[in-house]
Amino acid sequence: MSHIVINGDKCKACYLCIEECPKKLIKISKNTNSLGNHIVEFDDPKKECLGCAMCATRCPDLAITEVYKG
Amino acid sequence: MATQVFSLPKTLKGDVKYSFCPGCDHGVAVRLVAEVLDELGIIDNTILSAAIGCSVTTYDFINVDALEAPHGRAVAEAVGIKRARPDKIVFTYQGDGDFASIGLAEGIHAALRGEKITAICINNTTYGMTGGQLGPTTLVGQVTTTSPTGRNLEYYGYPIKLAEHIALCDGTAFSARVSLDSVPNIKKAKQAIKKAFEVQMKGLGFGFVEILSTCPTNWKMSPDKAHARVRDEMMPVFKPGIYKDVTAE
Numbered sequence: 046m047s048h049i050v051i052n053g054d055k056c057k058a059c060y061l062c063i064e065e066c067p068k069k070l071i072k073i074s075k076n077t078n079s080l081g082n083h084i085v086e087f088d089d090p091k092k093e094c095l096g097c098a099m100c101a102t103r104c105p106d107l108a109i110t111e112v113y114k115g
Numbered sequence: 116m117a118t119q120v121f122s123l124p125k126t127l128k129g130d131v132k133y134s135f136c137p138g139c140d141h142g143v144a145v146r147l148v149a150e151v152l153d154e155l156g157i158i159d160n161t162i163l164s165a166a167i168g169c170s171v172t173t174y175d176f177i178n179v180d181a182l183e184a185p186h187g188r189a190v191a192e193a194v195g196i197k198r199a200r201p202d203k204i205v206f207t208y209q210g211d212g213d214f215a216s217i218g219l220a221e222g223i224h225a226a227l228r229g230e231k232i233t234a235i236c237i238n239n240t241t242y243g244m245t246g247g248q249l250g251p252t253t254l255v256g257q258v259t260t261t262s263p264t265g266r267n268l269e270y271y272g273y274p275i276k277l278a279e280h281i282a283l284c285d286g287t288a289f290s291a292r293v294s295l296d297s298v299p300n301i302k303k304a305k306q307a308i309k310k311a312f313e314v315q316m317k318g319l320g321f322g323f324v325e326i327l328s329t330c331p332t333n334w335k336m337s338p339d340k341a342h343a344r345v346r347d348e349m350m351p352v353f354k355p356g357i358y359k360d361v362t363a364e
Contacts, residue, residue: 046117057137059331059338065298098121099298105142106133112121 047096049087050111058082062100062109068093071100084108124149126158131176138338140295140328141169144237145176147301148208151309152179155316161204164193166218168210169243187218190225193232204315206233211252212242215275219251222281226321229286233311233322236277238292239330240349247333251275254352259333274352278325282358288320290359294327296345300355310360319361327353 056078062085063071070093074086085108087094096114126149135141152158163181165174166189174181184192189207197205207214214222214236222234241259242248248261252274256265266274278292289311293304304326311322327349329341336344357363 048117055132059138061138061338061342064339096117096120101121102298102301103143105135105138105140107123107127107131107142107146109121110123111119113117114120115117 046092047094047114048089049094049100049109049113051085051087052108052110053078053084053086055106055108056082056084057106057108058084059105060085061103061105065099065103067097067099068095070094124153126150126152126178127176128178133176134172135169136330136332138329138331138341139169140239140326141237143295143301144235144304144326144328145173145208147305147308148206148235149177150305151312152177154309155312157204157312157316160202161206162196162200164189164196164205164207166207166209166213168213170208170210170213170237171244173208187213187216188221189213190218190221190232190234193234194225194230197230197232201231204233204312206235206312206315208235209237210243211236211238211240211277212245212250215251215277219275223284226281226284226287226323229288229320231315231318231320233315234324235308235311236323236325237328238277238325238353239328240274241330241333243330243333247330252277252353254348276353278323278353278356278358281321281323284321286320287359288314288322288361289357290323291357292325292327292353292355294345294350294355295329296327296342296350303355307357310362314362317362325353327355
């Protein structure tokens with residue numbers, strides 16, 4: 046099952062990954078991290094993630110640390 | 116069974132947290148350099164000549180030996196390291212305030228001499244660390260803290276196009292300009308950085324990559340608008356492309 050792993054503590058809330066995801070599976074979370082940022086979270090109830098890694102390629106702060114495909 | 120298609124490069128120090136502003140493409144550029152060093156398998160044999168500016172903190176993130184150079188002198192220092200230790204891979208990671216302004220002479224002359232080093236220059240059209248002043252790459256009409264009515268052509272002239280200038284030098288083996296505005300362009304940027312290291316490893320000459328990047332803080336834009344600006348305003352002036360590649364000739 047394709048999915049991504051987000052390290053919320055590194056997220057600086059630029060939200061570039063939200064625009065990048067072709068399936069729009071990343072959204073702004075209600076939770077904040079130690080920096081006080083509303084981090085992003087991965088929400089994929091219908092298992093639509095393609096494992097394309099575009100979000101991780103775009104993320105400037107290495108907050109998306111792992112992407113799995115298949 | 117899911118296979119891992121993305122992981123952080125081993126060249127980056129473990130659990131690294133960047134000190135860059137939100138939406139700044141320095142983070143992507145540093146990661147691309149680390150990925151290239153991983154793929155070429157030269158981590159243990161590489162020395163970084165660090166510059167001044169936002170790029171100064173690179174040695175906090177990349178797991179290679181590094182020397183800090185005075186402002187603008189990163190290329191000069193890299194040349195010294197390479198001449199003393201020709202077996203090592205030497206590269207600089209600089210901003211446009213460092214390479215295009217105070218360090219332009221070092222860069223151009225290292226290219227003319229065909230020094231076998233790699234220089235990576237981040238172009239964000241402003242002096243990022245010091246507060247967004249007008250720099251040599253500032254676009255005509257661009258508002259900065261020292262040009263509040265926009266860059267005046269009569270007074271300040273035109274921005275410098277680094278990749279083209281470096282490509283004109285006979286000692287240059289590879290010169291390219293890439294952009295980090297979109298995922299396809301990020302992948303092209305990685306290929307260009309890899310090529311710039313490969314020409315050094317083959318001993319062909321000077322390798323140079325100019326990377327168009329964002330500065331959301333000093334441009335006073337949101338990260339997505341800053342990337343749109345790279346696409347709509349910077350790329351028509353600073354056209355991405357490979358301007359010299361001796362391996363292709």
